[in-house]
Amino acid sequence: MPKVLSQSAPSQxxxxxxAPEPRLPSPLPAPPTTQAGVPVPDCDVIxxxxxxxxxxxxxxxxxxxxxxxxxLPGSARIIAVSRSEASDTDYRDQVGAVVGPAVATDDExxxxxxxxxxxxxxxxxxGEPARDPGWSALTDLLRGGDERVRVFYLATAxxxxxxxxxxxxxxxxxxxxxxxxxxxxxxxxxASARAINDEVGEVFDESQVFRIDHYLGKETVxxxxxxxxxxxxxxxxxxxxxxxxxxxxxxxxxGTGDRSGYYDGSGALRDMVQNHLLQLLCLVAMxxxxxxxxxxxxxxxxxxxxxxxxxxxxxxxxxTVRGQYRAGAVDGEPVPGYSTELGTLSDTETFVALxxxxxxxxxxxxxxxxxxxxxxxxxxxxxVVQFKPVPHSVFPEQTGQMIANRLVxxxxxxxxxxxxxxxxxxxxxxxxxxxxxLNLSFADTFGTRFPDAYERxxxxxxxxxxxxxxxxxxxxxxxxxxxxxxxxxxxxxxxPRPYHAGTPGPAxxxxxxxxxxxxxxxxxxxxPSL
Numbered sequence: 001m002p003k004v005l006s007q008s009a010p011s012q013x014x015x016x017x018x019a020p021e022p023r024l025p026s027p028l029p030a031p032p033t034t035q036a037g038v039p040v041p042d043c044d045v046i047x048x049x050x051x052x053x054x055x056x057x058x059x060x061x062x063x064x065x066x067x068x069x070x071x072l073p074g075s076a077r078i079i080a081v082s083r084s085e086a087s088d089t090d091y092r093d094q095v096g097a098v099v100g101p102a103v104a105t106d107d108e109x110x111x112x113x114x115x116x117x118x119x120x121x122x123x124x125x126x127g128e129p130a131r132d133p134g135w136s137a138l139t140d141l142l143r144g145g146d147e148r149v150r151v152f153y154l155a156t157a158x159x160x161x162x163x164x165x166x167x168x169x170x171x172x173x174x175x176x177x178x179x180x181x182x183x184x185x186x187x188x189x190x191a192s193a194r195a196i197n198d199e200v201g202e203v204f205d206e207s208q209v210f211r212i213d214h215y216l217g218k219e220t221v222x223x224x225x226x227x228x229x230x231x232x233x234x235x236x237x238x239x240x241x242x243x244x245x246x247x248x249x250x251x252x253x254x255g256t257g258d259r260s261g262y263y264d265g266s267g268a269l270r271d272m273v274q275n276h277l278l279q280l281l282c283l284v285a286m287x288x289x290x291x292x293x294x295x296x297x298x299x300x301x302x303x304x305x306x307x308x309x310x311x312x313x314x315x316x317x318x319x320t321v322r323g324q325y326r327a328g329a330v331d332g333e334p335v336p337g338y339s340t341e342l343g344t345l346s347d348t349e350t351f352v353a354l355x356x357x358x359x360x361x362x363x364x365x366x367x368x369x370x371x372x373x374x375x376x377x378x379x380x381x382x383x384v385v386q387f388k389p390v391p392h393s394v395f396p397e398q399t400g401q402m403i404a405n406r407l408v409x410x411x412x413x414x415x416x417x418x419x420x421x422x423x424x425x426x427x428x429x430x431x432x433x434x435x436x437x438l439n440l441s442f443a444d445t446f447g448t449r450f451p452d453a454y455e456r457x458x459x460x461x462x463x464x465x466x467x468x469x470x471x472x473x474x475x476x477x478x479x480x481x482x483x484x485x486x487x488x489x490x491x492x493x494x495x496p497r498p499y500h501a502g503t504p505g506p507a508x509x510x511x512x513x514x515x516x517x518x519x520x521x522x523x524x525x526x527x528p529s530l
Contacts, residue, residue, distance in 0.1 A: 041177075042073050042148045043462045046138070048125055048164055049155035050080020051091070053258070054183065056098045058214075059155065062454035064099045067114045068107060071459055075148075079119045079141060081134070091120035125160050129167040139171050150178040151461050157262075158187055162199030169203045179461055181210045184275045185266065186470075189486070190479040197472050210461050211470040215276045215381075216283075217453030217460075220415045222468075224283050224383070225292075227409075227417065234407075235288070237387070239362045244404065247384040247521055248280050250372040253330050254379075255501070256350070260342045268322070268352045272372040274482040278305065279470070280383060281368055285358045298471045305477040309357040316488030321497065321508045323351035325375040328501030335375060335501045349496045350374045353509035354485070355516075369513055371520070375501035381411035384521045395433060403435045408521065416441045 045063065047055050063078055080091055092115045103111045119141060123134025142150070152168060154161055161182055168174050180200065187193030200209060215221055228235055237243070250272055256263040263271065282301035289296035311319070324346075326337040339345050351373030358368065385407040393402055406420040418437040425432040460468060497506035504510070504520070513520055 040071055040073060040459065040462055042075055043151060044077045044079060044142060044145060044148055045151045045153060045458070045462075046079045046081060046142075047153045047155055048081045048160070050120065051082040051084045051086070051094065052155055054155045055080065056094070058452070058454045059153065059458070060095050061099055061102065062452050062458055064102070064111070064114050065451065066455050066459060067117070068110050072117070076117060077119060078117045079121060079138070081121045081123050081125070081138065083122065083124050084120070085122055086120045088119050092118050125156065125164045125167065129170045135167060135171045139173060142173060146175045146177075148177065149462055149464075150175060151181060151458075152178065153181040153183075153458075153461075155183055158182075158185060158192070158196055161186075161196050165200050165203040174203060178204070179208050179210055179464065180204050181212055181461055184211070184213055185270050186211055186475045187479065188266065188270060190476060190483050193476055193479045197475070201472075206472060207466075209472070210466055211472075211475060212457055213275050213279050213470055214453040214457065215411070216279055216468040217455075217457040218411050218415075219451075220409055220411045220417065221280065221283065222456075223417065224409060225297075229288055240364050240366045242387055243366055244386045244388045245367045245369065245516075245518060246281075246284055246386070247369045248277050248284070248371075248382075249384075249520075250276060250381045251376040252374045252379055253376060253502075255325070255335060255341055255375050256338065257341070260338075263350075264342055264346055264348045267348045268350055268372055268374070269482060269485060273352055273354070273370060274478050275470075277370045277372060278478050278481075281356075281358075281370065284383060284385070285363055285368070287362070292467065294466050295471075297467050298474060302471070302474050302477060303360075304358055305474060305481060307358050307360045307363075308481050309359050311356075311481070311484040311488065313484075313488055313491070316485050317492065319356065319512070320352070320354040320485055320488070321506055321512050322349035322489060323373065323499045323506035323509070324348070324496035325350050325373075325501045326498050328375065328503065330375060330377075330502045337501070338375075347495050349489075351376075351496070351499060351505045351509070353505065353512055355512060367516065367518075369518075369520075371505065371509060373499075373505050377502050377504055378523075379413060380523070382521070383409040383411070385409075386518075386521075395431060402433065406521070408437070414441070 047059055049055055060078070063072070066072055067076075086094070095118055096111075096115065099111070099114075121134055121138045121141065123138060124132055129135045150173070152164075152173075154164055156164065165180065168178075168180075180203075182196075182200065187196050228238060279301070282304045285304045286297075286300040287303065289300050309315070324338050327340065328335060328337075338348075338350050351371075353369070353371035356368050356370070357363065357366065387405040387407070389402065389404040395402070402422060403420065405422075408416075408418045408420070410416045410418070417440040420435050420437045422433055423436050425434050457468060460466070497508050499506045510520065
């Protein structure tokens with residue numbers, strides 16, 4: 001696919017030269033830009049960190065798929081901003097190398113149109129705006145487009161969110177139709193989160209700030225709202241009278257790889273628990289909103305965060321486990337330990353398991369178990385809602401076979417919703433009971449490609465719909481709850497518990513849940529679906 005780019009995309013001069021052309025003509029007419037009757041406005045998407053891992057691995061492929069589906073207006077542009085000395089043609093070739101393998105033969109004409117949307121500006125966001133010619137180049141490229149939506153996507157370290165925002169303001173690029181997207185994590189503790197929010201808030205109104213958590217864009221996560229609030233079956237049972245406990249797991253088989261430097265300053269709690277897992281917990285535990293709008297859903301999520309049981313020093317020791325992977329084997333292949341990958345010894349956790357509670361009437365006494373880790377035995381993200389057993393069995397001879405109902409929502413890799421039920425095993429000779437799941441497999445049921453989470457969320461930003469994004473008070477409430485855990489670990493002086501790569505994590509994580517008479521859910525516990 002780089003060949004398509006180099007043949008079809010006109011050569012461009014580097015951005016340090018005189019002002020670039022404001023827009024390349026689209027070689028193909030753009031298809032209609034509506035979805036479910038919601039129009040997509042004219043827009044420019046400006047990605048700071050446009051040559052980085054996130055942009056190349058997620059953002060550009062997401063924008064390509066949306067363009068192929070006809071959701072980007074014909075005049076829409078995608079402008080990458082980075083320190084790389086690259087012309088427009090260079091950048092198009094880079095994107096072609098990433099997106100090209102996904103382009104079918106009959107999509108090549110559409111990809112030519114997409115390539116013509118791409119531009120690159122060389123700019124050092126850490127430098128002084130008045131001295132960096134990249135700001136002038138970006139201003140020239142955007143000149144005359146104040147009536148268009150401008151999406152400034154900050155795919156950078158959080159330390160740059162404030163400086164980039166100030167640079168945009170100094171360059172006169174912030175318009176009433178501008179939005180800014182902030183990648184997680186928002187800071188590394190409560191104080192830094194507040195400082196970053198203050199810096200960005202000096203330039204952008206809160207209604208213009210979109211704090212993205214890509215987990216909220218996953219189809220199965222959104223379907224959780226539909227399952228709860230569009231069906232009468234589950235919601236009457238969605239409380240402490242019928243639910244025994246909830247498990248939320250995000251497990252990865254990969255290590256930190258090229259992200260070791262970033263990850264060592266973050267760790268699993270900051271990287272996954274404070275944002276992704278707490279957001280999933282909020283969607284499970286929230287009260288039904290009065291309507292599905294930009295603030296009603298986020299109001300209810302905030303109430304859940306504020307109702308989480310605070311982690312005192314004793315709770316941290318008793319209710320949390322942190323670990324770090326050592327050398328082992330994943331999928332039969334030997335892999336090094338975390339410190340080996342990093343190149344130095346470290347006390348950063350690559351695994352977290354914890355127990356918490358939502359202290360309100362609906363959830364009183366129901367434990368929520370969260371766990372996440374790298375280099376585990378399988379890759380999965382799932383929510384497990386474990387119901388209580390029947391109060392009285394009329395099958396006394398089958399009591400040992402009775403298993404309480406369980407709702408399993410698989411977020412990845414195989415999106416599905418499974419409800420474990422007790423059923424009679426076919427055949428004569430009396431009643432023989434066994435559990436079997438009712439299985440809603442998205443692939444089998446809908447038989448179509450599922451858009452990546454970033455595809456949905458990027459188009460929500462363009463349309464100005466913040467429902468699936470985190471509000472400032474949500475972010476700060478999550479940090480307020482998570483920060484005592486970090487302090488407790490630091491104060492204890494205990495290193496993370498070791499676990500071998502390719503295993504389910506430290507033994508202490510198993511003990512965390514089993515001392516309550518419960519076990520972590522594993523897929524092999526379920527029989528084939530009915």
